[in-house]
Amino acid sequence: MPFPAFVAPSARSGKVILVCAVSSVCAALIFSPNRAKHAADQDDAAGAQSASLNREAVDTTRHAQPASPASAVEAAPQPVVRSATVKSSFAEAAQRLGLDSRTTALLAHAFSGEIDFHRDLKPGNTISLVVDPPEAEATAQAPSTTPLAVRIATGTTSHDLFLYRNLDGKPFYYTKDGASTTPTFTRYPLAYERVSSDFALHRLDPVTHRWQSHDGVDLAAPAGTPVHATARGTVAFIGRQTGYGKVVVLRNPPPYQTVFAHLSRFAKGLHRGAQVHRGQVIGYVGSTGWATGPHLHYEVHVDSVPKDPLTVALPGNNPLDATERAQFAKDADRLAALL
Numbered sequence: 554m555p556f557p558a559f560v561a562p563s564a565r566s567g568k569v570i571l572v573c574a575v576s577s578v579c580a581a582l583i584f585s586p587n588r589a590k591h592a593a594d595q596d597d598a599a600g601a602q603s604a605s606l607n608r609e610a611v612d613t614t615r616h617a618q619p620a621s622p623a624s625a626v627e628a629a630p631q632p633v634v635r636s637a638t639v640k641s642s643f644a645e646a647a648q649r650l651g652l653d654s655r656t657t658a659l660l661a662h663a664f665s666g667e668i669d670f671h672r673d674l675k676p677g678n679t680i681s682l683v684v685d686p687p688e689a690e691a692t693a694q695a696p697s698t699t700p701l702a703v704r705i706a707t708g709t710t711s712h713d714l715f716l717y718r719n720l721d722g723k724p725f726y727y728t729k730d731g732a733s734t735t736p737t738f739t740r741y742p743l744a745y746e747r748v749s750s751d752f753a754l755h756r757l758d759p760v761t762h763r764w765q766s767h768d769g770v771d772l773a774a775p776a777g778t779p780v781h782a783t784a785r786g787t788v789a790f791i792g793r794q795t796g797y798g799k800v801v802v803l804r805n806p807p808p809y810q811t812v813f814a815h816l817s818r819f820a821k822g823l824h825r826g827a828q829v830h831r832g833q834v835i836g837y838v839g840s841t842g843w844a845t846g847p848h849l850h851y852e853v854h855v856d857s858v859p860k861d862p863l864t865v866a867l868p869g870n871n872p873l874d875a876t877e878r879a880q881f882a883k884d885a886d887r888l889a890a891l892l
């Protein structure tokens with residue numbers, strides 16, 4: 554579990570605090586979308602943009618007013634927007650928002666492909682939920698709701714996830730496009746022309762002329778072709794290594810690590826410890842190190858064991874079919890307008 558710290562506090566304390574119960578707290582926790590918009594304006598150009606796009610929809614939606622949070626409870630059964638400012642952790646904010654530990658864990662996992670809670674989530678960031686208004690919400694004993702939509706607005710960007718229930722009613726959270734964000738991986742780090750050498754446990758190395766394993770796959774492409782991170786990660790190594798030439802090693806969400814070798818050059822400014830997002834250019838195809846021609850040598854390690862990058866099971870496959878996805882996107886748009 555990559556995020557025990559987020560789950561533990563709410564699981565330990567075992568009590569559900571309904572944010573509406575205390576009006577002085579409520580003012581901070583439940584506020585009108587206009588106030589949310591101002592917060593977004595200050596923090597976040599992307600968030601502000603989406604907030605302004607959504608203003609019309611928000612204005613027509615009934616929601617809790619800061620001064621009289623009880624009115625939300627009495628309102629017609631329309632989705633309710635709840636927001637909380639992060640003080641110490643995602644779990645702590647989630648608890649104030651009335652989420653139980655199971656839902657908190659589900660969301661922490663769902664967001665883990667997008668956000669590193671330890672690193673990216675800062676005090677003052679905002680978490681907003683769209684929830685069905687349960688009639689029982691006025692009582693502190695009410696079971697917490699599984700949110701229909703969740704937005705985490707960090708300093709630079711906002712991340713939205715939306716609830717999907719399968720036929721058994723099991724909850725999942727996907728992006729608006731119906732994609733899972735539970736650490737998402739892209740299969741290929743570049744537009745390659747052909748696989749010039751397969752992953753192999755034992756092969757005759759063309760350069761050293763010795764039998765050894767080939768811990769990755771060679772993807773042939775013209776020198777200078779951009780190489781992209783296949784998942785969010787941290788640069789664990791950037792530099793030269795014997796055989797590998799210019800190489801970047803990324804530590805991706807556990808248990809994954811990826812290696813990009815024989816690069817002609819690195820992306821400008823990339824350094825050890827830098828955070829990269831999926832799809833970010835990290836370098837360019839070359840033939841540095843032991844390479845007979847320009848190609849990318851690409852490795853995927855799972856729990857430190859090299860796996861065939863072309864076949865290894867990667868998280869984040871698109872779980873919805875086209876019809877479901879279209880409907881999901883439409884629903885998500887409607888919910889996003891409330892956030």
Ligand SMILES: [Zn+2]
Pocket residue numbers: 750767769770771849850851
């Ligand atoms: Zn290779």
